[in-house]
Amino acid sequence: MSYFASAHRHTLRFNLASLGLPKASSLLASLTLASWALAGCQATEAQNKPIQTPDFGEHVIIMDPTMPAAEVQNKLDAIFKLQESNQFGPERYAVLFKPGVYHNKVRLGFYTQLLGLGQFPDDVMLQGGIQVEASWHDGDATQNFWRSVENLSVTPDNGTMQWAVSQASPLRRIHVRGNMLLDDNGGWSSGGFIADSLVDQQINSGTQQQWLTRNASIGSWTNENWNMVFVGVKNAPESKNWPTPPYTVVEQTPLVSEKPFLTIDGSGQYSVFVPALRKNTQGVSWQETHVPGAKLPLDKFYIAKAATDSAATLNAALDAGKHLLLTPGIYKLDAPVQVKNPDTVVLGLGIATLLPTAGNVALTVADVDGVKISGVLFDAGEKNSEVLLQVGDKKSATSHAQNPIALHDVFFRVGGAAVGNATHSVIINSNHVIGDNLWVWRGDHGNGIGWATNKTKHGIIVNGDNVTMYGLFVEHFHDYQTLWNGEYGEVYFYQSEAPYDVPDQQSWMNGSTNGYASYKVADHVQHHKAIGMGVYCFFDTNTSVKLHSAIEAPSGPDIHFDHITSVSLGGTGEITHVLNEQGERAYDKNYVSRMISQ
Known part of the structure; x- marks a missing residue:
């Protein structure tokens, strides 16, 4: 094994079939064997240094x-x-x-x-x-x-x-x-x-x-x-x-x-790898010999457990300069968890869940560089929270262009498990934030569900400039589900359903307009781009309800929408227009309506 460890990884080639393994590209095979070889050498060197497995808890x-x-x-x-x-x-x-x-x-x-x-x-x-x-x-x-x-x-x-x-x-x-x-x-x-x-x-x-x-x-x-x-x-x-x-x-x-992830080396030492920012890319990030990024030893993390930790203990760890590793469980919080230091990583395992219990914000991120929030479910408590996650205290001119804030696999739920109330699920005030797979959901089934039970307004509000979203799912909120106030926003894939449980048209009016658009770009915005959008309706409590337009946005040379679809699911209700006053209606005689671009 020492020969493989010392060889350059790009030069390694071997026959996977001889190991009883399936075929793969030679580069991937090289990386795999080299990783095992290096791990074996590291293990040998460290065989007299016992490594204690971190206490991640029973889950x-x-x-x-x-x-x-x-x-x-x-x-x-x-x-x-x-x-x-x-x-x-x-x-x-x-x-x-x-x-x-x-x-x-x-x-x-x-x-x-x-x-x-x-x-x-x-x-x-x-x-x-x-x-x-x-x-x-x-x-x-x-x-x-x-x-x-x-x-x-x-x-x-x-x-x-x-x-x-x-x-x-x-x-x-x-x-x-x-x-x-x-x-x-x-x-x-x-x-x-x-x-x-x-x-x-x-x-x-x-x-x-x-x-x-x-x-x-x-x-x-x-x-x-x-x-x-x-x-x-x-x-x-x-x-x-x-x-x-x-x-x-x-x-x-x-x-x-890419999302940070937990890893282990050949000596048994755990760390969290934080991949570097990449621009104008195609394909996977990990087919290189050395993937750019930072390796954070696990002793830099506070390993949290839902059964014993509180907002106070989590904030004490953050104030001491620690990152957070949230092991699986439901963390009941009577005050906000406050991320104040740049480059802080909050990494959840097993769909770790943050539940505010006193009408508080669950988590706030200061307007600082490079924070990563990953693998967390925010679940609204029974007492109304004004917001569950807030990124940046207020709109500012601060740039994070060289080291953006990132949200990976961050999910929000209002109702479903129990009665939950949140006026807004997430507000992004900071500039240069990357969202990578967000599901913002007002529950439509389960416990605590009803037009006047799991009360909301908006799902997500974006006030910051240069905010980019890959995979934004926002569903069933009472008002504009997505409200975009910042400049130079970009969205790649959007999926949304109107609230199912509108009792009647009069209960869901935006002034004299039927319903609230799922996706609203504020009238003052001059630069915005959204590509690959789907907005659906299923008004199962009153099939006569109509939504005037799936998307509302100002017109201008730097406002671009491409490939937009509206759907009346099973013809249950109507979306009259796709974008502003444009596009055919989706209803029981024409389930799907599309627009190529504006």
């Missing part, structure tokens, strides 16, 4: 390739049995796989995260596959939320990884050695998001209503419905005849930093 399960496959499988199956249909339960789990090969198949339920601990996805090889289906909901995957897989490779036992999900179910830094299927035997699904990933063969979107693929490399793509968006994707399908098929392709991703 973080660590798998080791030396464990018997049956033991690993039993643990995975036990979690799935608890979580398969546990849509609004309090349990949260993160399953961490140390580098190596696992002969297991994972069925993944609610509030469960699978995370490979290698430096590269192929350091953890899951030979058997990952499956998400919707048998618990009669094949309808439109409620398969709140789960994730990151930083590992998957070899499906039948050649196809099934990932029938909807919102808040991201895939990141994965290598699928085969095909992917995104539905469950023709049942509807309403996702989804995949980023920084390699799929060797075909992705079949099936009945998926919409999907965002960002910075990926795929073999091919088949099927479509309303809004399929590809940003910085190698081998994306052609889009020149939109909407036949409805593929929107942006060749390069203008500006993004």
Whole structure:
């Protein structure tokens, strides 16, 4: 092994078949073997230095390739049995796989995260596959939320990884050695998001209503419905005849930093890797020998636990200069968690959840450079909060262009688990913020649901300039769901549903206008761009309700909208126009209406 450790990683080539592993590109193979080799050398050097595993708590399960496959499988199956249909339960789990090969198949339920601990996805090889289906909901995957897989490779036992999900179910830094299927035997699904990933063969979107693929490399793509968006994707399908098929392709991703992730080295030392900012990119970030970024030792983090931590203890750790690692659980907060220091990382495991209990903000971010908030669900409490997440105290002229604030896999929920109230879910005041997969949801089913029960106004307000969103999902709020006041905003993929539960038209009027547009760009804004947008209605409590326009925006030479779709789901209600006064109506005789551009 010492020879491989000392060799340059780009020069390594070997036959994977000789190891009993599936074929992959020679570069990926090199990275994998070199990582294992280096890990072996590091382990040898550190064999006399015992490393104590951090105390992540009982809801973080660590798998080791030396464990018997049956033991690993039993643990995975036990979690799935608890979580398969546990849509609004309090349990949260993160399953961490140390580098190596696992002969297991994972069925993944609610509030469960699978995370490979290698430096590269192929350091953890899951030979058997990952499956998400919707048998618990009669094949309808439109409620398969709140789960994730990151930083590992998957070899499906039948050649196809099934990932029938909807919102808040991201895939990141994965290598699928085969095909992917995104539905469950023709049942509807309403996702989804995949980023920084390699799929060797075909992705079949099936009945998926919409999907965002960002910075990926795929073999091919088949099927479509309303809004399929590809940003910085190698081998994306052609889009020149939109909407036949409805593929929107942006060749390069203008500006993004990938999500931080937990990792381990050969000596057993844990750290969090924070990928660097990248500009004008296509394909995955991890096929280089040295991926740019910062490696933060775990001793720089405060490892939080929901059972024992409070706003006071979390703020004390932040004030001491620590980052936060939020282990799985529901953190009940009677005051805001305040992130004040630049470059602070707040990383949640297992869909860690922040729940304000006193009508307070759950988390605030000061107007400073480089903060990363990742893998967190904000859940509104019964007592109304004015806002759940606030980024920047107020609108300012401060630039973060060289080191943006980033929000990765950040989700918001008002009602569903219990009665919840929040006037706004997220307000972004800072400039140069990157949002990467946000689902902002006023609950439409579950507990505490009703027009006058889970009360809201806006889902998201953007006051900052140069804010960029990749994958913005905002649904069911009472007023404008998205209100954009800042200049030079850019959105790549937007999905929204009007509130289902409008009791009658008179209860939902914007002055003399029927309803509130889902996406509102303020009248004073002069520069804005949005690409690949879908706005839907389903007024199931009163089918005579109408929404005048899906999107409202000023006109001007630097206001651009491309590939916009409005849908009346099953013809249940009407969206009269797509953008301002333009576009045909979507209603029971014409479910789908489209506009190419403005």
